[in-house]
Amino acid sequence: QVQLQESGPGRVKPSETLSLTCSVSGGFINTYYWSWIRQPPGKRLEWIGYVYSSGSTKYNPSLNSRVTLSVDTSKNQVSLTLSSVTVADTAVYYCSRGYYEGDLGHWGQGARVTVSS
Amino acid sequence: DIVMTQSPDSLAVSLGERATLNCKSSQSVLDPSNKQNYLSWYQLTPGQPPKLLIHWASTRQFGVPERFSGSGSGTDFTLTISSLQAEDVAVYYCQQYYSIPYTFGQGTRLEFK
Numbered sequence: 001q002v003q004l005q006e007s008g009p010g011r012v013k014p015s016e017t018l019s020l021t022c023s024v025s026g027g028f029i030n031t032y033y034w035s036w037i038r039q040p041p042g043k044r045l046e047w048i049g050y051v052y053s054s055g056s057t058k059y060n061p062s063l064n065s066r067v068t069l070s071v072d073t074s075k076n077q078v079s080l081t082l083s084s085v086t087v088a089d090t091a092v093y094y095c096s097r098g099y100y101e102g103d104l105g106h107w108g109q110g111a112r113v114t115v116s117s
Numbered sequence: 118d119i120v121m122t123q124s125p126d127s128l129a130v131s132l133g134e135r136a137t138l139n140c141k142s143s144q145s146v147l148d149p150s151n152k153q154n155y156l157s158w159y160q161l162t163p164g165q166p167p168k169l170l171i172h173w174a175s176t177r178q179f180g181v182p183e184r185f186s187g188s189g190s191g192t193d194f195t196l197t198i199s200s201l202q203a204e205d206v207a208v209y210y211c212q213q214y215y216s217i218p219y220t221f222g223q224g225t226r227l228e229f230k
Contacts, residue, residue, distance in 0.1 A: 004166075045159075045167075045210055047219040060218040094167065102155060102214025105178065107166040 002027035004095050004108035011114045018085050020111055022078040022095030029053050029071050033098040034078040036069060038091040039110075046091075050101070051078065058101070090115045119143050119213050123222035129230040136198040138225045140211035145191045148215065155215035158187055158196045161224075162207040170209075171196065201229075 008020035022034070036048040049059035051069035059067050068081045078095055092112050096104040120143040130136040138158075146155045154174035161167045169178045171187035174194055184199040198205055206229060211222045 044223045045212070045221040047212075047221070058217055062218065096167075102157075102219055103172065104157065104159070104167075104212070105169050105172075107168070109166050 002097065002106055004097060004106065006093060006095050006108045006111035008093075008111050008113065010112060011116060012085055012089075013117050014086055014115055015084055018080075018082040018089065018113060018115075020080045020093055020095075020113070022080075022108060024076045024078070024097070027097075029073045029076055029078070033101060033103060034069070034071060035096045035098060035104055036080045037094045037096060037104065037107075039094075040088070040091040048080070048093075050098075085115045087115050089113070118218055119146065119216060119220050121211055121213055121220050121222035123209075123211060123225050125225060126223070127226040127228065129228045130198075130201045131230045132203065133200050134230075136201050136205070136227055138196040138198075138209050138227070140189075140194040140196070140222050142192045142194075142213055146213045146215035147191050154190050154194070155213055156187075156189070156194050157212045157214065158185075159210045159212065160205075160207045161210065162204075167210075198227075201227075203229075 003025045005023045012018045030053045033050045035050040039045050051057045066083045070079050092110040094110045095108045097106040122141045124139045156174040158171040175187045186197050188195050208224045208226050210224050
């Protein structure tokens with residue numbers, strides 16, 4: 001059974017870059033779509049984007065200029081970086097694995113990130 | 118962006134009774150070329166990873182109990198829990214993956230009556 005575990009700093013300062021890692025165990029990166037989704041406090045889920053195992057990406061246009069997703073098959077990890085963060089980026093961040101575009105079939109527990117000075 | 122609207126915002130149902138959750142999209146998520154609806158349902162329970170219940174509007178994910186079913190097409194969709202169990206208390210979200218950005222509804226909170 002594949003397991004996904006998000007990790008990263010619990011707190012980031014405004015204007016800095018947020019970096020999160022999704023570690024994959026019990027399975028491999030190849031041939032899957034890896035998505036990131038976040039949920040700000042009291043708000044609905046928001047799709048951030050996906051990276052395919054080949055490295056190709058699609059992003060939410062609202063975040064397009066600030067977000068980068070990547071895969072590291074040697075480490076079995078997927079990464080998210082979000083630049084120039086503001087308090088609006090405070091959220092629980094989830095990674096998810098899917099078989100096709102838009103498939104969010106398997107999720108991690110999530111990592112809570114607070115943007116605060 | 119496609120806007121997803123769920124109703125009701127919260128729902129109280131007795132144990133063993135039927136729960137009906139609705140989801141409406143601002144434009145059709147049905148692809149006429151393959152007749153597939155690009156619509157999923159998820160269950161969020163505190164302390165647990167979000168769980169995919171239904172995809173393609175009506176296909177139950179492997180391992181999801183048969184009491185969960187999805188229906189609808191185009192812009193109107195329904196998630197039905199035929200007989201509410203204790204472990205079904207959660208927040209349920211619909212999501213469209215017809216066009217980017219993929220978008221979610223605001224959620225329906227399902228509680229015991």
